[in-house]
Amino acid sequence: MSAPTVFVARLAGSGVFDPAGERIGKVRDVVTVPRTAASPRVVGLVVEDRGRARVFLSIGRVLSIGGGQLIASAISDRRFRQRGGERLLLADVLGRTVTLRDGSTAVLEDLSIAERGPGEWEVDELFLRKPKVGPFGKGPTTLARWNDVRHEPDADHDTDHLLASLEELPAADAASAMLDLPEQRMMEVAEDLSDDRLADILEEMNEDRQVQILNGLEDIRAADVLDQMEPDDAADLVAHMTTERAETLLELMDPDEAEDVRMLLAFGADTAGGLMTTEPIILASDGTVAEALALMRRHEVAPALAAAICVTLPPYEAPTGRYLGMVHFQRLLRYPPNERVGTLLDEQIEPVLTSDTAAEVTRQMAAYNLVSVPVVDTAGRLVGVVTIDDVLDHLLPADWRTQEEPQRG
Incomplete structure (x- = not known):
């Protein structure tokens, strides 16, 4: 089936509806950011809401486009303000x-x-x-x-070039490039980056820089960026803010995302609960190998999370029903697509409790050469997984991101 293609001039004026069918606005423009060696990337839409205010709708919240209408999970109440690197197609x-x-x-x-x-x-x-x-x-x-x-260059060509370069770099390299900028320029670039790209880059910075940049953004924009971060990274960042600022941003975040962050903040930083991420790949025991591999292939799944799936009883979102076991990627590759994952559980891997210390988690991962380990509560429900990058971030010194690489002989 071919990917959906939409002509922008025809999209203008189309109604925007929520999943229940209620009209919540209409499309006014399409927001893009440039890329150095590819077509511009669409980051969102300008939508005129029922109060005739123009607000930003992230492309990630768009569920479908077609038939002269658009369905979205929700629209922001943040007034749209065009940033330096953005281009409105219309x-x-x-x-x-x-x-x-x-x-x-x-x-x-x-x-x-x-x-x-x-x-x-x-x-x-x-x-x-x-x-x-x-x-x-x-x-x-x-x-x-x-x-x-x-395309003829315009007055913002230099800014566009910088933003396009940051879009193409790996997040860790983009973070280093931003930190090399003068402080005022760094903040200007942070304003101009899309929410999801800024979130990726912030995850590669130390907490002091994260707080500095997020405190320089308007509350609603800062909350949108936190929505795009991995819950464990967002929780670490919020934990380093003042109580008043943290609560303000949590109230403005997407309720589901904020709930995950609040749960993580309740655990000690030196425990499995404090280290874990709440978004593992979860499947029912009667799910098939084909379904498991399809979930692993999703572009938004981090490599460490894609190394294994967790099998539980319903419900299948953390906290789940009773945890049954884990199946690793390599084991899935050895079986036919219609094999049930419930028959492939790795019986050697025991989950850790949310209260277990980081040292205990590290020992278990090292003993069994694990990329990730499941985390359960006292009722045996899966609440998340600790990945190898979570452990490394905890073990390395706080300033490891800014330490110079040793000279090679």
Whole structure:
């Protein structure tokens, strides 16, 4: 089945509905950020809500687009404010003149966006109109890809180039690049990055820098960034804020995300509960190998979490029903797609309790060469997993991210 493709000019004015079918606004524009060697990435939409205010809708909250309407899980009440690296496709891009590979020019009359993966949209094709050849009618039209035409630079070219570079770098390298900037410039770049990209980068910084950057953002923007972070990283960051600021941001966060963060904050930092993440891959015992591998392939799943699945009784979101066991990726590869995962449980791996110390968790992971270990409460319900990167972050000195690499002989 081909990925959905949507033409932006037709999307403008489309109704936005919640999953229950209630109209919550209409689309006014599409927000993108540039990338150095690829088409711009769609990060969200400008939506006019029922109060006629223009607010930002993250593309990750869009459930479907089609039939002249859009369904979204929720829209923010944060007023939309265009950042330096962002481009509005209707307001800033349509109507521009571009140069084709053969040297001819054309006007960009429309363009399409396409979904490349769950929640990942990018500019697809450009609908171009060439100059008319006679005194009557319109010029011929043609389709082209974004990188098949030359776009004239604008006044924000330098900022766009920096932001595009940060979008392409691994998060750890992007964090280092930001920290090398002058403080004011660093804060300006943080303002201009998309919520999910800033979240990825913050996760690679030490707590002092995280707090500094988040405290420089408006409350609603800071809460949106926390929503995009892994719950354990968000909890670590919130724990380093003042009580008043932390509570303000938790109230503004998505309720489900905030609930996970509050739960993690209740555990000591030196315990399995304090180290764990609350979003492991969970499957029923009658789930198949094919289903398990499909869950592992999701782009948003971190590599350490994709190394194994946890099998439980219902419900299948933490805290789950009774924990049954774990199945590792390599074991799944050895069995046919229709094999039930309940028959493949690794009986050697015992879960740890939320109250177990970090030292106990580390010893178990080292003894069994584990990438992750399940964490249960006293009732035997799965509440999360501790991954190898969680343990390393705990064992390494607090300033390990800023220490210079030793010279090689």
